[in-house]
Amino acid sequence: MYKLKKRCGKTRRGEFVTPHGTIQTPVFMNVGTLAAIKGAVSSMDLKEIGCQVELSNTYHLHLRPGDNVIKKMGGLHKFMNWDRPILTDSGGFQVFSLSGIRKIKEEGVYFNSHIDGKKIFMGPEESMQIQSNIGSTIAMAFDECIPNPSTREYVENSVSRTTRWLKRCKIELNRLNSLPDTINNKQMLFGINQGGTYEDIRIEHAKVIAKMDLDGYAIGGLAVGETHDEMYRIIDAVVPYLPQEKPIYLMGVGLPSNILEAVDRGVDFFDCVLPARNGRHGHVFTKDGKINLMNAKFELDSKPIDEGCQCPTCKNYSRAYIRHLFKAKEMLAMRLCVLHNLYFYNNLMQEIREAIDGDYFKEYKVTKLKEWGNRA
Numbered sequence: 001m002y003k004l005k006k007r008c009g010k011t012r013r014g015e016f017v018t019p020h021g022t023i024q025t026p027v028f029m030n031v032g033t034l035a036a037i038k039g040a041v042s043s044m045d046l047k048e049i050g051c052q053v054e055l056s057n058t059y060h061l062h063l064r065p066g067d068n069v070i071k072k073m074g075g076l077h078k079f080m081n082w083d084r085p086i087l088t089d090s091g092g093f094q095v096f097s098l099s100g101i102r103k104i105k106e107e108g109v110y111f112n113s114h115i116d117g118k119k120i121f122m123g124p125e126e127s128m129q130i131q132s133n134i135g136s137t138i139a140m141a142f143d144e145c146i147p148n149p150s151t152r153e154y155v156e157n158s159v160s161r162t163t164r165w166l167k168r169c170k171i172e173l174n175r176l177n178s179l180p181d182t183i184n185n186k187q188m189l190f191g192i193n194q195g196g197t198y199e200d201i202r203i204e205h206a207k208v209i210a211k212m213d214l215d216g217y218a219i220g221g222l223a224v225g226e227t228h229d230e231m232y233r234i235i236d237a238v239v240p241y242l243p244q245e246k247p248i249y250l251m252g253v254g255l256p257s258n259i260l261e262a263v264d265r266g267v268d269f270f271d272c273v274l275p276a277r278n279g280r281h282g283h284v285f286t287k288d289g290k291i292n293l294m295n296a297k298f299e300l301d302s303k304p305i306d307e308g309c310q311c312p313t314c315k316n317y318s319r320a321y322i323r324h325l326f327k328a329k330e331m332l333a334m335r336l337c338v339l340h341n342l343y344f345y346n347n348l349m350q351e352i353r354e355a356i357d358g359d360y361f362k363e364y365k366v367t368k369l370k371e372w373g374n375r376a
Contacts, residue, residue, distance in 0.1 A: 002014055002017075002245060003016075003017070004244070006356055008356060010264065010265050012025070012268055012356075013353060013357060016247050018085050019184060020086070021084050023052050023053055023085055025353075026263050026267065026270070026349055027052050027270070027349055028270045028272075028346060029054065029087055029269065029270065030051045030053070030055065030276075030342050030346070031055045031271055031272065031273050032080075034056070035079065036080070038276050038277075038338070039335050039338030043080055043082040044081075048312060049339060050343065052346075053084065053085045053137075053269075054080075054082055055087045055088070056086060056134070056136070057094075058130050058134070059091035061088075064115070067129075067130040067133035067134055068133060070133060075135030075183040076135055077135060086134075086136040087136060087137065087190075087271075088134055088139055088140060089251075090139070090192075091109075091127050092142050092143040092145055093145050093251075093252070094111070101114065104144060107123050108124065109121070109123070109144075122142070124142045124165040124166075127141075127169065128169050128173045132173070132187060135187070138187075138190055138216065139187050139188065139190070140190050141191045141192055143162040143165060143166070143192045143194060146158050146159075146194055146195075146221045149196070149225075155196045155198055156201060162192070166192075166209060166212065167212070170189060170212060188216065189215055190217060191212060191216075192218045192219075192220040193205055193206050193217060193220060195234075197226055197233075199233070199234065199237040206238050206241035206242050210241065217242045217246055217247070217248055218248070218249040218251050219235060219242075219267075222234060222252070223251075223252045223258075231258070232261055235250065235262055236265055247268045248267050249267070249268065249270070249271075250262050253272055259345075259348065259349075259352075260365045260369065263352055263361075264365060270349075275345050276338045278341060279338035279339075279340065279341040279342075280338060282322075282326050282337060285306075285340075286305060287306055287308070287372075288372070288373075289372045289373050294327075298323045299320060301323075302320060303319055305340050309344070310343075310347075311344070312339055312343075313340040322336055351364070
């Protein structure tokens with residue numbers, strides 16, 4: 001259940017009550033594709049750095065260790081020792097990212113495993129069954145993430161199929177939630193709006209899926225090659241047509257500046273691999289923008305990554321030490337930077353919520369973008 005606590009223009013401040021705890025929104029979900037954050041970050045670490053929601057991937061967990069293994073181990077919460085909400089991506093993004101080794105049919109998608117080439121089939125029912133075995137808090141509907149650019153005809157046909165798949169997802173998840181051996185029989189379902197960069201297709205699709213009374217709604221198929229201005233244009237067009245009494249999730253976004261702009265347009269949920277991926281390469285976010293710790297100027301820099309930051313890394317280690325770890329190829333370097341970047345994102349969301357609560361979000365946004373020099 002989503003409770004809208006405050007609204008300022010399009011900006012929303014809410015609470016989303018789930019079987020695994022209440023999520024304060026806007027929120028950034030920390031991406032642990034295979035039930036772990038890349039960079040040796042544990043579930044205990046996630047709590048220390050303020051993570052509310054962990055996100056894992058259906059397709060990848062289906063391959064390793066197998067959703068049946070996870071079910072036998074009591075579900076993903078128990079398996080990875082995480083008692084807060086988990087959202088599982090449906091596998092739909094792999095329809096996009098594995099385009100060279102898949103075929104899309106009405107019944108679903110035929111893949112070749114990116115690990116060993118083994119043939120895999122996943123349709124709406126299979127995606128829901130896998131996510132039910134995993135026992136996540138929120139299951140994402142199975143869809144096609146449309147490549148950009150795509151022809152209007154392709155997008156129209158794809159969106160129609162995604163709508164048919166969504167109906168099948170809802171029927172199957174309702175069935176699974178009624179079974180006695182289901183790990184989480186209160187599993188929630190989010191539908192996904194698609195339509196490429198065609199505003200009219202996006203709006204019509206939003207109207208159709210809004211009638212399906214789902215637990216939440218996502219905007220998918222963005223941050224896949226279009227410009228930031230195109231992305232903001234689509235968000236502006238679509239958000240008013242999605243149910244305002246339900247959470248709205250912008251999938252796979254993004255940079256801190258993108259998050260501020262999307263919050264300003266009414267988005268509640270975010271996820272992105274960017275903070276962890278950047279951290280593993282020594283690129284870290286600070287109040288003054290992003291810096292590269294591999295640069296020679298940090299060799300004798302005794303300051304923390306970001307002065308004033310309260311993350312475990314900044315409270316204990318210097319830029320010079322972390323740079324040394326990278327140069328020495330010590331995995332601790334990645335861990336420390338990923339911890340910092342995820343803390344930066346989680347703390348950013350906390351500050352955003354406080355700014356909305358205090359009626360100064362517009363000023364906060366302007367100040368932050370100026371501090372980052374729009375480089376963040």
